[in-house]
Amino acid sequence: MSVTAIVPDYARRIEPRDPVENFHGNMLVYVHWEDHLSFCSAVAFPLPPAIPFGAFVSEVVAPAYAAHPEAASIDWSAVVWMIDGATKVPDMEASLAANGMKHKTLVRFWTPGLSGWKGTAS
Amino acid sequence: MAPKKLGLKQRYAHMTRGLDWETTYQPMDAVFPYDTFEGIKIKDWSAWEDPFRLTMDSYWKFQAEKERKLYAVLDAFAQNNGQTGVSDGRYINVVKLFLTGVSPLEYQAHRGFAFTGRHLRGAGPRIACQMQSLDELRHLQTQIHTISHYNKFFDGIGEFPHMHDRVWYLSVPKSFFDDARAAGPFEFMIAIGFAFEYLLTNLLFVPFMSGAAYNGDMSTVTFGFSAQSDESRHMTLGIEVIKFLLEQHPDNLPIVQKWVDKWFWRGFRVLGLVAMMMDYMLPKKVMSWKEAWEIYFTEAGGSLFQDLERYGLKVPKYADVATEAAEHISHQNWAVFYQYSHAAAFHTWMPDKEHLDWLSEKYPNTFDKYYRPRWEMWAEMEKEGKRFYNPSLPQLCQVCQIPMAYTEPGDPTKIAFRCTEVAGETYHFCSDGCKDIFDAEPEKYIQSWLPVHQIFQGNCGGATVPDVLNWYRMNVGADNMDYVGSPDDRLWSEWHAAKTREAV
Amino acid sequence: MAQIASITLLHNDDARPIIEAILADNPGVRVLNMPGAVKLDCDDELVVNRASVEARLGRPWEPQEIQLVLISMAGNLDEDDDWFKLSWKH
Numbered sequence: 001m002s003v004t005a006i007v008p009d010y011a012r013r014i015e016p017r018d019p020v021e022n023f024h025g026n027m028l029v030y031v032h033w034e035d036h037l038s039f040c041s042a043v044a045f046p047l048p049p050a051i052p053f054g055a056f057v058s059e060v061v062a063p064a065y066a067a068h069p070e071a072a073s074i075d076w077s078a079v080v081w082m083i084d085g086a087t088k089v090p091d092m093e094a095s096l097a098a099n100g101m102k103h104k105t106l107v108r109f110w111t112p113g114l115s116g117w118k119g120t121a122s
Numbered sequence: 123m124a125p126k127k128l129g130l131k132q133r134y135a136h137m138t139r140g141l142d143w144e145t146t147y148q149p150m151d152a153v154f155p156y157d158t159f160e161g162i163k164i165k166d167w168s169a170w171e172d173p174f175r176l177t178m179d180s181y182w183k184f185q186a187e188k189e190r191k192l193y194a195v196l197d198a199f200a201q202n203n204g205q206t207g208v209s210d211g212r213y214i215n216v217v218k219l220f221l222t223g224v225s226p227l228e229y230q231a232h233r234g235f236a237f238t239g240r241h242l243r244g245a246g247p248r249i250a251c252q253m254q255s256l257d258e259l260r261h262l263q264t265q266i267h268t269i270s271h272y273n274k275f276f277d278g279i280g281e282f283p284h285m286h287d288r289v290w291y292l293s294v295p296k297s298f299f300d301d302a303r304a305a306g307p308f309e310f311m312i313a314i315g316f317a318f319e320y321l322l323t324n325l326l327f328v329p330f331m332s333g334a335a336y337n338g339d340m341s342t343v344t345f346g347f348s349a350q351s352d353e354s355r356h357m358t359l360g361i362e363v364i365k366f367l368l369e370q371h372p373d374n375l376p377i378v379q380k381w382v383d384k385w386f387w388r389g390f391r392v393l394g395l396v397a398m399m400m401d402y403m404l405p406k407k408v409m410s411w412k413e414a415w416e417i418y419f420t421e422a423g424g425s426l427f428q429d430l431e432r433y434g435l436k437v438p439k440y441a442d443v444a445t446e447a448a449e450h451i452s453h454q455n456w457a458v459f460y461q462y463s464h465a466a467a468f469h470t471w472m473p474d475k476e477h478l479d480w481l482s483e484k485y486p487n488t489f490d491k492y493y494r495p496r497w498e499m500w501a502e503m504e505k506e507g508k509r510f511y512n513p514s515l516p517q518l519c520q521v522c523q524i525p526m527a528y529t530e531p532g533d534p535t536k537i538a539f540r541c542t543e544v545a546g547e548t549y550h551f552c553s554d555g556c557k558d559i560f561d562a563e564p565e566k567y568i569q570s571w572l573p574v575h576q577i578f579q580g581n582c583g584g585a586t587v588p589d590v591l592n593w594y595r596m597n598v599g600a601d602n603m604d605y606v607g608s609p610d611d612r613l614w615s616e617w618h619a620a621k622t623r624e625a626v
Numbered sequence: 627m628a629q630i631a632s633i634t635l636l637h638n639d640d641a642r643p644i645i646e647a648i649l650a651d652n653p654g655v656r657v658l659n660m661p662g663a664v665k666l667d668c669d670d671e672l673v674v675n676r677a678s679v680e681a682r683l684g685r686p687w688e689p690q691e692i693q694l695v696l697i698s699m700a701g702n703l704d705e706d707d708d709w710f711k712l713s714w715k716h
Contacts, residue, residue: 002563002565003563003564003565003566004159004306005565006155006159011565014565016544016545016568017568017569018547018579019547024580032537035535037496037535037537038457038461038500039512040457040461040512040525040527041516041525041526042539043514043515044514044517044518044574044578063513103548104548105548106539106541106550117496117499120492121492121534121535122495122496130707173703176690176693184694191694324698327698328660328663328697329660332660332661332663335661335663343662347663351697353697353698354697354698357699358703409660425629425630428714432716
């Protein structure tokens, strides 16, 4: 479906506001730690597509969640990753782009054995 | 014999329809270019009914009387230092959120109804819209006037219009109204006149203003109820527009149903802020959000939609999802502000034990299982000197612009993720309701000004949190962070220490 | 399920004669007291009669004056010189 507008060529008069070109060489990546809802939602980062997935984990993801009491217990080698809806085993040496990530990709991850404070998903 | 007085119905007919005319210098379609493109078919504008039958002369008389009553209270409140008599200093944060989040919407409604009144060719709705436009301006003015008294003492109030246009969470109510005002006049009427005024403002004003009364805020309760007396007229306009459109032509039904579905969901999302005010921010509580939802949506909305069934109109899509979410949204929203307290222009606080017990009692099915542990965890962290903050920026929903904090219907442990692709780009949503709205008009929502994305694009004053807060004109260390230890808290404690000294 | 006709009024001196008139003229009316406000609910129909209000007020009163104390309502409104009626009947 499309918008009902008073001008017939509405779609040609407008521009999407968040194409990747607007982010100065970065792309947007969303990350969410499942079963840890003290982080209220997924969080967003502007990242160079060329950084290795391993660096993304150690320099972006881990610090973002460090405040949680369970953060120190995460075994990063056992983490289950889901990239844009598909479960994947990412190549830690390869870039985000090479791991199939693009602008506005959503990365969800599960930490086996850790399901939130006292097991309450908090 | 004295001349006979006209009855209410006759007077209304003379003073509205009787003053209207068909244009002749220009064709009517050229004078009213906006009232056809939405596809709404009107056969007979004169079939419009205004059951209040209020004419402009009576309108001025009643509004003047309301203003006299209101300003008498405001004067008394100021002269008697009413600000020292509210239930607790925390209460003022409700007023701050109201002024920054809701009052600017009154102005948007003023503009929207002025436009709509101008562009509907029937005299009945035109006059009703004109009155509503004036009402909304009055609401904004009385709210600013009332709350300006608190601005003399408390932080986070003075920059409200600037903040409304910029601050991340205020983009939620702002974009809601921008969306309505960017639509045609009929959609605007359904969006604001029907979905917002009729279905949802009761939830905003009645329990909330009753809460102000209970918390000793005489001035806010007075402007609130003074505004609400106009709202009854607005609600009537809202229901009349629905009935009128549905009676005029059967082709209008699917269009109206689509708008009712859309604006119910949009309004429900915005009112999550009110849910949070009621369950977490009022020091003395009147009723829970869930109870208010039962009275004002389930019961009142139920009666209404039963009435509208005869036109074929159905209960808004996802009303059941919204009712299920009434168990969760206030907790989920307060958790958002608790962890982003450093970037909010009002104070947050940890609910104390008595407050948690009240929530357990009001939400027996969910609170102890899902939300109480979260507060207890954060309380422990506070005690250890590790007050919990979220150091990253949240993912936002493309439509409602709220952080994607809402959970799957039926599973409060899983965030709901929805997405869609347009022209090779992905768009993310918090719910099926928001995704449906996007999918129906993608051209509109790919233009959304999402605060988090704007920060990353470099459009919000700089790359660091302090840069952005400065761009918001947030007075860091005074406007934001926890209530405990804030300048507001110190002032409040001084007032109370002084009261105790004087009493001895 | 019965449809509920409802009116919410300020809980003050100006509204008291109207509240009393509603209680007298609408058998089965249910009352919900809130701080500063009172909500009156009735199945299907609720009416405010001018004559009943005037009898309590001791002066002429026009139904439009209800706007000065009105907070909210539910039901289709019919207002005339002698009454202010909220109803789901057709």
